[in-house]
Amino acid sequence: MGRSGVRGEGARPRVERAADHGWDDTVYEGGPGEGGGARQGDGTWPGDRGDGRTATDDPERIPGSTGVPDEAAHGVSTPEGKPGGGGGRRQRSENRGGGGPRRPRRRKRRALRWTAMVVSVLILGTAAAGYLYYRHLNGNIKKDDLNLGEHKAPEPTPNAAGQTPLNILLIGSDSRNSAENLKLGGHKESVGAPPLADVQMLLHLSADRSNMSVISMPRDTLVDIPKCVDKKDGKVYPASTIATMTNATLGRGGAGCTVATWEKLTNIHINHFMMVDFAGVVDMADAIGGVPVCVDANVYSHTTDGKGSGLKLKEGTTPIKGEQALQWLRTRYGFGDGSDIGRATAQHQYMNSMVRELRKNATISNPGKLRALAETATKALTVDNGLDTVMKLYDLGNELKKVPPDRITMTTMPFNYLGARVVPKPGDAEQLFRLVREDIALDGKDKPKKSTPEKLSDDPAAPDAQIAVQVVNGTRTNTLAPVGGRATAVTQVLTGKGFTRATADATQALAEPKTVINYPSVDLEGDAQRVAKSLGIPLSSVKKSTDVSGVTLTVGADWREGNAYPKKAADPKDDKTPKSADALNGADDSACMKVNPNFTW
Numbered sequence: 001m002g003r004s005g006v007r008g009e010g011a012r013p014r015v016e017r018a019a020d021h022g023w024d025d026t027v028y029e030g031g032p033g034e035g036g037g038a039r040q041g042d043g044t045w046p047g048d049r050g051d052g053r054t055a056t057d058d059p060e061r062i063p064g065s066t067g068v069p070d071e072a073a074h075g076v077s078t079p080e081g082k083p084g085g086g087g088g089r090r091q092r093s094e095n096r097g098g099g100g101p102r103r104p105r106r107r108k109r110r111a112l113r114w115t116a117m118v119v120s121v122l123i124l125g126t127a128a129a130g131y132l133y134y135r136h137l138n139g140n141i142k143k144d145d146l147n148l149g150e151h152k153a154p155e156p157t158p159n160a161a162g163q164t165p166l167n168i169l170l171i172g173s174d175s176r177n178s179a180e181n182l183k184l185g186g187h188k189e190s191v192g193a194p195p196l197a198d199v200q201m202l203l204h205l206s207a208d209r210s211n212m213s214v215i216s217m218p219r220d221t222l223v224d225i226p227k228c229v230d231k232k233d234g235k236v237y238p239a240s241t242i243a244t245m246t247n248a249t250l251g252r253g254g255a256g257c258t259v260a261t262w263e264k265l266t267n268i269h270i271n272h273f274m275m276v277d278f279a280g281v282v283d284m285a286d287a288i289g290g291v292p293v294c295v296d297a298n299v300y301s302h303t304t305d306g307k308g309s310g311l312k313l314k315e316g317t318t319p320i321k322g323e324q325a326l327q328w329l330r331t332r333y334g335f336g337d338g339s340d341i342g343r344a345t346a347q348h349q350y351m352n353s354m355v356r357e358l359r360k361n362a363t364i365s366n367p368g369k370l371r372a373l374a375e376t377a378t379k380a381l382t383v384d385n386g387l388d389t390v391m392k393l394y395d396l397g398n399e400l401k402k403v404p405p406d407r408i409t410m411t412t413m414p415f416n417y418l419g420a421r422v423v424p425k426p427g428d429a430e431q432l433f434r435l436v437r438e439d440i441a442l443d444g445k446d447k448p449k450k451s452t453p454e455k456l457s458d459d460p461a462a463p464d465a466q467i468a469v470q471v472v473n474g475t476r477t478n479t480l481a482p483v484g485g486r487a488t489a490v491t492q493v494l495t496g497k498g499f500t501r502a503t504a505d506a507t508q509a510l511a512e513p514k515t516v517i518n519y520p521s522v523d524l525e526g527d528a529q530r531v532a533k534s535l536g537i538p539l540s541s542v543k544k545s546t547d548v549s550g551v552t553l554t555v556g557a558d559w560r561e562g563n564a565y566p567k568k569a570a571d572p573k574d575d576k577t578p579k580s581a582d583a584l585n586g587a588d589d590s591a592c593m594k595v596n597p598n599f600t601w
Contacts, residue, residue, distance in 0.1 A: 137390045140378035146273065146385070148228040148253045149260025151547065153269040156207075156439065163207040165439045166399065167268055171255050171275040172199025173382075194251025197258045202268065204436045205399060211407040211441040212400070212586075215432060216348075217262075218340055219247040220421045221413070224511060226264050228257035245421065255382065265424070266433040272396075275382040290319035291354045293328055293346075294592035300601045301327065301334035308333040312601070317592075325350075334599035341412070345582065346593050348410040352586045356405055408586030409442040414578050426477055426557065428578035430513040435575065442577045443585060455539070459523055461530035464498040467551060469531055472505045474512030474554040482509035483560050490555050493563050497534050515556040515565065518545040527551050536565045 158164045173195045197219070204213040222243035229236050230253035237252040249258040255275045263270055294317045301308035311327035311334065313320075320328055329347055336342025378390065387393055414428035424430075435442060461467070471491045476482035487504040494502035515537060519528040521544075528542045528551045535553075545552075559565055577583050584591060 137374060137378045138388070140375065140381075141388055141390075141393075142382040143385055143388045144254050144275075144382055145231050145256040147259045147263065147270070148230065148256035149226040149264065151226055151260065151264050153263040153267045154543070154545070155269045156437070159207045159439070161208070163209075165207045166205040166272075167270045167436070168203045168205075168396075169255075169259055169262055169270050169273040170199070170201040170203060171197050171250065171258055171273060173197060173250060173275055194248075196247040197250035197255070198247050200246060200258065200262070202262065202266075202270070202436070204268075204439075205403070206441060207439050209399060209402040211443060211445070212403045212409070213436055213442040214408070214410045215413055215436065215581075216344060216411070217246060217413045218344065218415060218422050219245065220340065221246045221415065222418060222421050222423050223261055223265055225249055225252065225257070226260050228253045228260055230254065231256075243423070255384075266437070268433060268437050272384050272387050274387065276380045289357070290321045291325060291350055291357055292317050292319050292589075293350060293353060294318075294590075295595050296592045297595040297597075298601050299334045299593075299595045299599055301331045301599060303333055308599075334596055335593050336596065338596065344412055345584075348412075348582075348584045349591045349593060352405070352408070352410065352584060352588065352591070355408070355586060356589065404587075406585060406587035407441070407443060407445065409577070410584045410586065411442060411577065411581040414580035423477075425578075425580055426513070428580045431574070431578050432581050435577065440575050442581075442583060444576065457522075457525040457529050459526035461526040464530065464534070465500050467499055467501060467527045467530060469494060469499055469502040470505050470548075470550060470552045471502060472508060472510060472552060472554045474510040474515070474556045475560045476509050476511040477513075477557050480557070480560075486555050486560070489563070490553065490559075493535070494531070494553075499531065499534070510554060512554045512556040513558065515541060515559045516554050517542045518548045518552045518554070520544070520546060520548050520550065524551055536567075 156164050199216075200219070201214055201216045204215070206212070223246045225240040225244050225246075225248065227237065227239040228249075232254075235253065237257065246258075246261060249261045255273050259270050259273055262268070293313075295313050295315060297315050299311065299313050301311040309327040309331040311324070311331045313324075328350060330343070331346060332338050332340065332343050335346050374390075378393075383393075387396065411432065414425035414432060415422040416425050432442075440446060469491075471487045471494070473482050473487040475486050487506060491502045491504040517528045517532050517537065519525055519542070525542070525544070529539055531537075531551060531553060532539055532542050
């Protein structure tokens with residue numbers, strides 16, 4: 001990814017002519033969706049089940065005469081990595097419980113969460129209608145640190161053309177720390193409580209900008225939250241000692257802790273985040289002029305005890321907006337099994353349909369309306385410092401719109417239920433994460449990539465008896481405890497093979513899906529590869545990392561037993577998207593929500 005171009009303080013305002021799903025989840029007030037109760041200090045709930053300066057009106061024309069920003073003038077790199085020139089531009093650089101009745105107003109603020117994020121990006125970047133961008137919009141945008149954790153996932157290797165992929169974490173916050181947000185839902189008892197990241201979606205834009213993948217993670221997913229340090233006040237949030245719902249990450253210093261948790265879980269390098277709450281966002285619902293959605297039967301989301309979104313639609317396709325769109329986005333009762341998973345599927349359909357409508361430019365064509373919407377969008381956003389100006393958001397939008405709808409794939413992280421919560425599904429979840437890490441399109445339409453032989457290190461390995469190896473137990477998973485004594489057992493295997501300086505680290509038990517050998521510097525690469533070869537571990541599992549001080553073998557969940565590394569774990573990779581990811585193509589306008597028979601009319 002190219003460097004972000006930052007305009008100088010003395011720069012004058014300019015006219016710029018421009019030609020993401022999530023879910024809205026209701027906050028748990030009991031089991032999923034019910035009950036009441038007050039939030040505790042740790043963000044859980046009792047009874048748990050399981051540039052910005054003042055604007056001027058002195059615009060300056062964009063450099064050049066094409067009506068689009070001059071790339072060389074703003075330091076934007078082309079896909080070839082050179083300033084200016086032809087070609088497309090590259091991007092700059094709960095648990096809750098308790099009793100009591102449900103309060104329907106609490107849910108309003110959440111239903112536009114995903115809409116706000118997507119419209120924020122698309123309006124600012126992909127609308128092909130003319131629009132004036134004013135400098136003061138930059139002052140609307142709130143900024144925060146990108147990553148508050150200690151672990152940083154490695155940056156991806158550029159492709160043959162020098163291009164790198166772009167990963168953006170989209171977060172929807174349920175914060176009620178303002179009067180505006182309170183009006184959109186919730187009650188005064190929740191004011192001041194830590195915010196929750198109830199919507200989390202990772203948007204992956206391929207290096208060649210040919211395709212886009214989105215992974216959404218259910219808010220109820222139990223994860224290991226790393227140590228996070230709030231850089232604003234220096235407060236330290238220790239790593240969680242038990243698996244904790246992922247939405248609690250936002251209350252541990254901010255969005256940067258949510259980013260850190262994703263990087264730890266997926267080992268995917270995240271370039272940016274965008275977060276939205278609901279103050280000033282409701283008016284954006286009608287910006288798209290109606291989004292076509294489909295149900296396979298008449299549906300009425302309502303129960304005899306007053307639960308449900310109130311959505312009432314006839315069988316077939318209906319364009320929805322305003323309150324009806326809000327109802328669609330928060331419907332649980334009526335779709336699928338009545339869980340957050342069914343609601344996420346409905347939101348996938350809504351997202352894809354909305355993107356198609358925006359691309360038609362049939363609903364947002366009035367410059368004045370676009371200006372008002374941009375004001376709303378920028379006020380609703382919190383971003384990392386790499387996206388802190390309208391120009392950077394504009395550039396991001398231009399990158400995103402290069403992808404045609406039929407190359408957009410929406411997925412949900414594969415999961416298993418664990419009581420009322422969910423955990424990443426062993427095998428399938430890691431498979432999905434690996435495909436994104438390796439920039440493999442989830443729609444299966446990538447051109448076959450030439451297989452390359454494993455590259456041996458230029459650094460010769462020391463004799464086996466002189467190679468110091470630390471062995472760590474990484475067999476713990478979200479559903480399985482670590483295998484006791486596993487590091488010691490593998491250390492004995494290494495010792496038997498002549499690695500007499502191998503030692504077991506019994507002080508930690510990590511969660512590593514696949515066995516990996518890390519080394520801190522190039523002078524130890526050859527040693528690390530020698531260890532891998534002796535155990536039959538593929539060289540692709542040997543990685544440089546600044547998190548270790550010497551050659552470190554972490555025995556993963558793929559090697560929980562036996563003295564020999566499993567042959568299956570070393571087999572050639574399967575680059576297919578797991579069926580359990582419930583993939584939906586962005587061009588699929590035939591998708592129709594399956595209605596629960598108990599909610600028909």
